[in-house]
Amino acid sequence: MLNRKGRRWGAxxxxxxxxxxxxxxxFGDPLRERMVVPSLxxxxxIEEIRGAKTQAQEREVIQKECAHIRAxxxxxxxxxxxxxLAKLLYVHMLGYPAHFGQMECLKLIASSRxxxxxxxxxxxxxxxxxxxxxxxxxxxxxxxxxxxGIQPVQGLxxxxxxxxxxxxMCRDLAPEVExxxxxxxxxxxxxxxxxxxxxxxxxxxxxSVFLPPCAQLLHERHHGILLGTITLITELCERSPAALRHxxxxxxxxxxxxxxxxxxxxxxxxxxxxxxxxxxxVQILRLLRILGRNHEESSETMNDLLAQVATNTDTSRNAGxxxxxxxxxxxxxxxxxxxxxxxxxNILGRxxxxxxxxxxxxxxxxxxxxxxxxxxxxxRHRPTVVECLRETDASLSRxxxxxSLALVNSSNVRAMMQELQAxxxxxxxxxxxxxxxxxxxxxxxxxxxKRWHIDTILHVLTTAGTHVRDDAVANLTxxxxxxxxxxxxxxxxxxxxxxxxxxxxxxxxxxxWCIGEYGDLLxxxxxxxxxxxxxDEEEVLAxxxxxxxxxxxxxxxxxxxxxxxxxxxTRLCGDNxxxxxxxxxxxxxxxxxxxxxxxxxDTLFRKYDHMRAAILEKMPLVExxxxxxxxxxxESKEAAQLSEAAPVPTEPQxxxxxxxxxxxxGASGDVQHPPPLDPSPGGALIHLLDxxxxxxxxxxxPDLKVFEREGVQLNxxxxxxxxxxxxxxxxxxxxxxxxxxxxxxICQAAVPKSLQLQLQAPSGNTVPARGGLPITQLFRIxxxxxxxxxxxxxxxxxxxxxxxxxxxxVNNLPVESWQ
Amino acid sequence: xxxRQGKLRLQKWYITRELVQTVxxxxxxxCSFLEWRDLKIVYKRYASLYFCCAIEDxxxxxxxxxxIHRYVELLDKYxxxxxxxxxxxxxEKAYFILDEFLLGGEVQETSKKNxxxxxxxxxxxxEKTETISVLSNIKS
Numbered sequence: 001m002l003n004r005k006g007r008r009w010g011a012x013x014x015x016x017x018x019x020x021x022x023x024x025x026x027f028g029d030p031l032r033e034r035m036v037v038p039s040l041x042x043x044x045x046i047e048e049i050r051g052a053k054t055q056a057q058e059r060e061v062i063q064k065e066c067a068h069i070r071a072x073x074x075x076x077x078x079x080x081x082x083x084x085l086a087k088l089l090y091v092h093m094l095g096y097p098a099h100f101g102q103m104e105c106l107k108l109i110a111s112s113r114x115x116x117x118x119x120x121x122x123x124x125x126x127x128x129x130x131x132x133x134x135x136x137x138x139x140x141x142x143x144x145x146x147x148x149g150i151q152p153v154q155g156l157x158x159x160x161x162x163x164x165x166x167x168x169m170c171r172d173l174a175p176e177v178e179x180x181x182x183x184x185x186x187x188x189x190x191x192x193x194x195x196x197x198x199x200x201x202x203x204x205x206x207x208s209v210f211l212p213p214c215a216q217l218l219h220e221r222h223h224g225i226l227l228g229t230i231t232l233i234t235e236l237c238e239r240s241p242a243a244l245r246h247x248x249x250x251x252x253x254x255x256x257x258x259x260x261x262x263x264x265x266x267x268x269x270x271x272x273x274x275x276x277x278x279x280x281x282v283q284i285l286r287l288l289r290i291l292g293r294n295h296e297e298s299s300e301t302m303n304d305l306l307a308q309v310a311t312n313t314d315t316s317r318n319a320g321x322x323x324x325x326x327x328x329x330x331x332x333x334x335x336x337x338x339x340x341x342x343x344x345x346n347i348l349g350r351x352x353x354x355x356x357x358x359x360x361x362x363x364x365x366x367x368x369x370x371x372x373x374x375x376x377x378x379x380r381h382r383p384t385v386v387e388c389l390r391e392t393d394a395s396l397s398r399x400x401x402x403x404s405l406a407l408v409n410s411s412n413v414r415a416m417m418q419e420l421q422a423x424x425x426x427x428x429x430x431x432x433x434x435x436x437x438x439x440x441x442x443x444x445x446x447x448x449x450k451r452w453h454i455d456t457i458l459h460v461l462t463t464a465g466t467h468v469r470d471d472a473v474a475n476l477t478x479x480x481x482x483x484x485x486x487x488x489x490x491x492x493x494x495x496x497x498x499x500x501x502x503x504x505x506x507x508x509x510x511x512x513w514c515i516g517e518y519g520d521l522l523x524x525x526x527x528x529x530x531x532x533x534x535x536d537e538e539e540v541l542a543x544x545x546x547x548x549x550x551x552x553x554x555x556x557x558x559x560x561x562x563x564x565x566x567x568x569x570t571r572l573c574g575d576n577x578x579x580x581x582x583x584x585x586x587x588x589x590x591x592x593x594x595x596x597x598x599x600x601x602d603t604l605f606r607k608y609d610h611m612r613a614a615i616l617e618k619m620p621l622v623e624x625x626x627x628x629x630x631x632x633x634x635e636s637k638e639a640a641q642l643s644e645a646a647p648v649p650t651e652p653q654x655x656x657x658x659x660x661x662x663x664x665x666g667a668s669g670d671v672q673h674p675p676p677l678d679p680s681p682g683g684a685l686i687h688l689l690d691x692x693x694x695x696x697x698x699x700x701x702p703d704l705k706v707f708e709r710e711g712v713q714l715n716x717x718x719x720x721x722x723x724x725x726x727x728x729x730x731x732x733x734x735x736x737x738x739x740x741x742x743x744x745x746i747c748q749a750a751v752p753k754s755l756q757l758q759l760q761a762p763s764g765n766t767v768p769a770r771g772g773l774p775i776t777q778l779f780r781i782x783x784x785x786x787x788x789x790x791x792x793x794x795x796x797x798x799x800x801x802x803x804x805x806x807x808x809x810v811n812n813l814p815v816e817s818w819q
Numbered sequence: 820x821x822x823r824q825g826k827l828r829l830q831k832w833y834i835t836r837e838l839v840q841t842v843x844x845x846x847x848x849x850c851s852f853l854e855w856r857d858l859k860i861v862y863k864r865y866a867s868l869y870f871c872c873a874i875e876d877x878x879x880x881x882x883x884x885x886x887i888h889r890y891v892e893l894l895d896k897y898x899x900x901x902x903x904x905x906x907x908x909x910x911e912k913a914y915f916i917l918d919e920f921l922l923g924g925e926v927q928e929t930s931k932k933n934x935x936x937x938x939x940x941x942x943x944x945x946e947k948t949e950t951i952s953v954l955s956n957i958k959s
Contacts, residue, residue: 043908050907086911093910114948118941122914152941155919162923187937190927198923224928231925269930272885279929282882322881329879357850362880393849 039068042086049094062091073104082108082119089119089126102127102134109141114152117145121156130166139169146176151187154180158191162198170199174206181213186222193217193228197235207236211243218253223270223280226257230283237290248291251298255305258284262309273317285309285326292334299335306331310343321351321359325366332370342377345370349381357393364388364399371406382407386416389423397423398431405438413446417456424463433467436460440472450483454490458507462497465504476510481517481619491518492533499543503552509560512547515540516564517618519571537572541565545582555591562586562594566601570616580605610733610774614763701816707806711738712767712799714747716810718817728789728817730779736767738799745775745797752790756782765797789818842869852880863887867903890920893934915941 040048045065052058069084077084085104092098105127108120128135138160145157158180161173177199180192196210210232217229233250236243261276261284270277288306292299309327314320324347331344348370351363367385371378385407388400401423408416417439424435439460447453457476460468480490494511502508515522522535547553547561566583569576583605586598604612700719707714712734719729736742745765751757762777783789791810796803838855842862845853853860855873861883862871870887874880891901893916898905906913919934921927928934 046908090910114941114944118915118945119911122911152937152944155937155941159918159922187933191922194922194925194927197925223930224933227926227929269932272889277929278882278885279926282879283926286879318881319885322879322885325881326879357848358852358881358884361850361852395850395853 039072039080039084040065040087042083042090045087046090049091058094062094062096066091066096070100073100078107078111081111082113082116085119085123089123092126098127102132106134106137106141109138109145117153117156121160124160125163129164135164135166136168139172142169142173143176146173146180151185154188155191158188158195162191162195165195165198165202167202170202170206174199174203174209178209178213181210181217186220186225190222190224190228193225193232197228197232200232200235200239204239207240207243211236211246214247215250218250218257223277227280227283230254230280230287234283234287234290237287244291248295248298251288251291251301254284254288254291255302258288258309259305262312272319274314275317275319275323278319278323281309281323282326285323285330289330289333292330294335296335302330302334303337303340306336307340307343310340310347318356318358321354321356325351325362328366332366332374341374345374345377345381349384352381352384352388357391357396360388360391361393361396361399364396364403368399368403368406371403378403379407379409382412382416386419389419389427394428394431397427398434401427401431401435401438405442408442408446410446410448413442413448414452417443421456421459421463424460432464433469436464436467437469437472440468440475444475450479451486451489454480454483454486455493458493458497461504461507461510462501465507468506473506473509477513480510480514487518488521488524490514491522495522495535495540495543496533498547502543502547502550505552505554505557508547508553508557512544512557512560512564515544516560516567516571519564519568523572537574538578540568540572541578544568548582548586555593558591558594559597562597562601566604567616569605570613576605611731611763611776613773614776699816701814704810704812704814706793706810707795707808709804709806710799712736712742712797714793714795718814720817726782726784726786728781728783730781730791730817732777732779734767734775735771736769736774737771739769740800741769741772742767743798746795747777748794749779750792751781752787754783754785754787755789758782783818786819789813838871838873839869842871851884861887863891865891868906886921886926889931890917893920893931896931896935897938 045061048061048065049058052061065087069088072080072084081104085101085108088098088101088104092101101123105120105123108116109124111117111120124135124138128138142157142161145153148154158177161169161177165173177192177195180188181196183189183192196206199206200210214229214233214236217225218233220226220229233247237247258281261281270280272278275281288298288302292302306327310324310331313324313327315324328344328347331340336344345367348363348367351359352367354360354363364385367378367381382404385400385403389397389404391397391400401420404416404420420435420439420442424432424439427435440457443453443456447456454476457472457479461472461476480486483490491514494507494514497507498511498515519540522540523537544561544565548558548565553561562583565579569579580602583598583601586594587602589595589598604615608615701717703715703717705713705715713736715733715735717731717733719731721727721729732747734742734745734747743766745762745767747762749757749759758780760778760780762775764773764775767773767775781789791813793806793808793810795806798804838860841853841855842860845862847864851861851863853862857876858873859876859878859880860871860873861880862869863884864870870891872883872887874883894901894906894913897912897916898909916934916938919928919937928937
């Protein structure tokens with residue numbers, strides 16, 4: 001074997017010697033004229049370029065040289081053309097333009113010198129492609145070279161054709177290539193076969209030309225020819241179902257070839273680490289996969305062989321593992337016996353334990369593809385998969401994560417979650433989001449208990465709060481809200497978490513919401529599930545204020561905190577001065593959303609204090625489905641529907657209501673049963689509270705006192721929201737200035753048929769004596785036709801140890817309430 | 820399957836540059852595979868050179884590693900303990916060797932011996948034609 005190290009282009013040395021190394025332009029000398037400027041040898045140029053210290057210097061050298069090369073091309077110097085092009089190709093490789101060399105490639109290819117052809121064809125492969133018209137011009141040269149019978153030249157031509165041959169060229173030259181398939185020389189044949197593969201890719205119709213010779217070629221013993229043939233058959237089968245059917249009949253032959261390779265150690269010339277020609281084995285296995293897919297008979301034919309390869313291949317080096325890997329892929333893709341499939345999955349399981357991380361990588365990728373179809377088989381390797389979470393290589397740990405998540409089920413959820421949460425704490429940042437949402441999803445599907453679920457979400461929020469998806473907050477509030485028995489537990493845990501860290505926004509939002517909702521439970525201090533903790537009111541308020549003031553808090557978070565503070569005004573026992581102060585401060589906050597809330601809350605304190613308790617009562621459980629429901633839940637301005645104080649007896653009420661309606665002229669039917677749950681009560685109150693803030697408000701309708709008896713008064717106040725003219729909101733307020741309490745207070749109403757009435761549950765049914773907290777109730781009336789409003793009321797209550805019942809129609813209803 | 824050697828075959832410069840940077844950013848203990856756009860990239864580092872191969876989704880990564888290794892072995896045999904400078908100063912030879920091992924992105928010859936023999940024959944032919952042309956030039 002000749003050592004080519006440092007060998008230069010032989011021709012250069014001779015030519016330089018011949019010209020005598022003349023420098024500069026000298027006219028009149030016929031010899032010198034041919035070399036006006038001495039051209040650098042390729043290797044000298046490379047050295048000069050590498051010697052450049054800066055990018056600018058390199059550019060300079062190259063530009064100078066390219067100018068020379070251009071000149072040389074112009075002058076048409078055939079002797080040095082190949083050297084000039086070689087330099088140009090080098091420069092091109094570095095990223096500089098070289099398009100002006102394209103025509104030179106053609107000239108070099110057309111030359112009879114092998115040196116020229118070698119460089120010319122290389123140039124064609126690097127500089128010419130379908131986008132340049134020039135590429136077609138080499139078709140003729142290729143045709144000539146293919147037919148000349150000089151093997152290295154034929155090799156060059158075929159190589160070039162299969163690299164940059166366009167569809168047109170392929171069509172033109174297909175007959176030549178076809179001829180070469182059956183030529184005696186394997187060197188040319190193997191190249192012709194692979195050129196055919198390229199041609200079919202470019203011009204699928206040529207399949208008909210190259211399909212017939214395959215059968216014969218498959219009988220060859222030369223590995224290169226066999227390999228090329230199998231590649232060709234694979235290409236044909238992938239493109240045409242008819243070809244696929246046609247080639248199924250060679251399955252036995254393929255099995256035979258592979259078996260021979262595996263058992264007889266076909267030839268040491270082709271072995272790598274004791275594995276016979278792994279390239280060929282892999283290619284055969286791939287073709288078998290395609291042929292056996294969805295085909296029982298073929299799959300059966302190859303079953304034994306696959307088992308044999310799977311068990312006998314030497315796995316100590318990569319070559320063997322490559323073959324094993326391909327075998328596994330084939331087994332999983334065809335209709336193989338169940339036992340064989342399990343064997344394949346187990347091989348992958350063994351791969352997971354391999355010290356070579358590349359092997360672990362392909363194992364994880366493959367198992368991921370199989371986890372749906374062969375779930376129980378993959379489950380057996382769960383411990384190993386979980387081990388892979390500790391991989392330092394991110395592409396491996398990512399796959400391990402995906403696979404682990406796919407393996408979580410109801411029986412292993414606790415153990416898996418522990419591992420995944422540990423992973424979450426230490427995993428690279430780009431995996432955090434996926435890990436967090438994966439954990440939350442799995443928790444949702446498989447949580448054994450609600451408390452576990454809450455704990456899990458809490459842990460995720462504290463560990464990776466910034467990476468969770470937006471709906472995590474809503475989901476958690478939903479979850480907590482629905483787990484009544486865990487309210488105390490949740491609020492305590494969230495309080496503790498918040499006290500430690502107010503930076504993780506989702507956590508802060510949920511904690512604020514919870515503290516607002518269940519602040520009373522927090523202060524009550526007794527919860528069996530965690531250590532008793534004495535929290536006092538001032539601490540809680542201080543914490544919420546801290547959140548409000550923190551620069552880390554997002555505007556949405558601030559909103560939560562403010563609302564929570566507001567809610568606490570009804571949950572806590574102390575006076576509300578501190579809260580009122582905060583609320584009024586934020587009335588001039590720059591953030592519009594926050595400002596609006598603050599102003600509304602402030603108004604609530606000042607003008608609607610009697611409604612405050614009702615508005616800020618604990619929330620009902622919101623329906624899970626639409627994001628709309630969630631938003632209104634967040635608003636938390638609904639009238640209480642689940643107030644423990646007033647059980648609403650629906651049955652008797654309904655019948656009495658009918659009685660009531662009978663009393664109105666033609667007012668039967670259209671009974672609105674008082675709904676125990678209003679799906680969107682928030683809307684009404686929002687409108688109510690919007691009023692002070694929305695400029696310019698319509699002239700308010702005056703209140704109306706409709707009833708008085710022994711110190712018990714009933715007042716109506718009216719609101720018509722400007723954005724919904726058909727809607728009328730009536731707030732009924734029952735006050736008691738007598739010396740005796742009013743209890744079991746129930747108010748019912750009826751309206752004419754053309755109007756729609758909705759009664760919301762009252763804030764309570766007791767009005768303590770001497771101006772105690774009034775009862776308020778909201779009526780919603782829809783009056784799209786602007787029909788005259790008539791209202792009949794029925795009151796029942798106990799007062800001074802007597803039952804009182806009053807039925808009356810309201811007179812003097814202001815005209816603005818319905819016009 | 821297309822094969823792109825570390826600094827050679829920069830067909831589409833800007834795309835390959837990004838790929839090269841992605842590969843160079845890999846830490847030494849990482850596995851040899853990465854996803855880039857919709858391709859799988861298999862790379863292996865030999866001394867100062869990175870050999871990258873872009874394969875399709877259904878291709879076998881492990882055998883691709885063998886392909887890369889075989890190519891390096893061929894270079895090594897040809898140049899005699901190849902180093903980066905050999906490839907830099909004889910880049911066209913590196914191409915010729917590759918073209919005897921792969922064709923149109925597929926393996927054409929699995930015998931090391933046959934590949935090296937083919938190169939040798941081509942080199943001999945080149946020398947022969949150059950000698951002839953020199954002689955003819957001298958005569959004229």
